[in-house]
Amino acid sequence: MSISTEKLEKFVQQLQEAYSEESFLQEYVERSSFNPEQHTEREYVQIGKRSNLPKRFFFEDEAVVNQVLSNDFAKTIAQGEKRHILSTIEKQANSGHLSQVTVDDFEFDIIIEAYSEVYEPDYLFLPNNTEYRQTLFDWQKRGHIETGYRTVAIGQSEIEIKWIPSKLEISGGFLFNSDSIEVVQKQYKDADRPDEADFMPGTDWCSEEDFLMTYFGKKFNGDPDEFDFWLRTIISEPRLKRGGICHLKFDEEN
Structure with a gap:
């Protein structure tokens, strides 16, 4: 054929x-x-x-x-x-070329701390698993983020939340201004x-x-x-x- x-x-x-x-x-x-x-x-x-x-x-x-x-x-x-x-961001952060915040307990304060390191961030990438989704649900109930936990507002910034699939084998999270990449x-x-x-x-x-x-x-x-x-x-x-x-x-x- x-x-x-x-x-x-x-x-x-x-x-x-x-x-x-x-x-x-x-x-x-x-x-x-x-x-x-x-x-x-x-x-x-x-x-x-x-x-x-x-x-x-x-x-x-x-x-x-x-x-x-x-x-x-x-x-x-x-x-x-x-x-x-x-993964390139992660490697450069681990080697001291980029800012890094170490997290023992994933609390909202860590986002505030990371925010102080980044000018006008527009994206927050987090591991896509049940634990982090539940944490964001809790933040939503406390009024830290919008319904549906898609956006977190800090200062003058509206930061969109995105998920990192586990199959990518990327560790940690990332807060950044897209103009910086x-x-x-x-x-x-x-x-x-x-x-x-x-x-x-x-x-x-x-x-x-x-x-x-x-x-x-x-x-x-x-x-x-x-x-x-x-x-x-x-x-x-x-x-x-x-x-x-x-x-x-x-x-x-x-």
């Missing part, structure tokens, strides 16, 4: 749309597009996934909806971005195409300005029924501004 290039193109478009909504860089950092005259000397990392992708999903006569698949792939990349940036991101036009991406050489259905890069190979591990599929984004190592970020180092029992 023949493969529909229109279905492949639509799938890539769905990936781009899902990534734009999910990307950690979209909202939580100061992102710049790569400029070879300004950013060549930066150090870059690739966040991606190489996977099998059944060709039957794209057969002409198959009624397959790939929206869920594209959303799952995009979330994988977005979670990788989050893991990399938050600066990242450069390459676009499709800025990166070389893998040599093995040989399904339709020169055609990956990405636009030159896309931040999410996709590539297709004819076979996955020699299986002609599977695409060898690459999905990636390329970002610089984040530059972090002292005074704009505080790491909350929690006691091991938390």
Whole structure:
């Protein structure tokens, strides 16, 4: 059965749309597009996934909806971005380059203390587990945070609360001003195409300005029924501004 290039193109478009909504860089950092005259000397990392992708999903006569698949792939990349940036903050805080507050008991006073270390914070990231959710519920009853514990107000700041999935294996919490995390991101036009991406050489259905890069190979591990599929984004190592970020180092029992 023949493969529909229109279905492949639509799938890539769905990936781009899902990534734009999910990307950690979209909202939580100061992102710049790569400029070879300004950013060549930066150090870059690739966040991606190489996977099998059944060709039957794209057969002409198959009624397959790939929206869920594209959303799952995009979330994988977005979670990788989050893991990399938050773990970089944690490492720099542990080494003394960024502010850090040690927490024995997770009480509201710790947020006040961290707030004094950060100018105009707009995000508070906390581990996504029952204990911290219950603590925030208690804070809500005491009037420290809004109903639904999505925002905490301190001074003139309205700080949005976000959760860190346990699978990211990030320790502690993070209070920061998103302007204090600066990242450069390459676009499709800025990166070389893998040599093995040989399904339709020169055609990956990405636009030159896309931040999410996709590539297709004819076979996955020699299986002609599977695409060898690459999905990636390329970002610089984040530059972090002292005074704009505080790491909350929690006691091991938390």
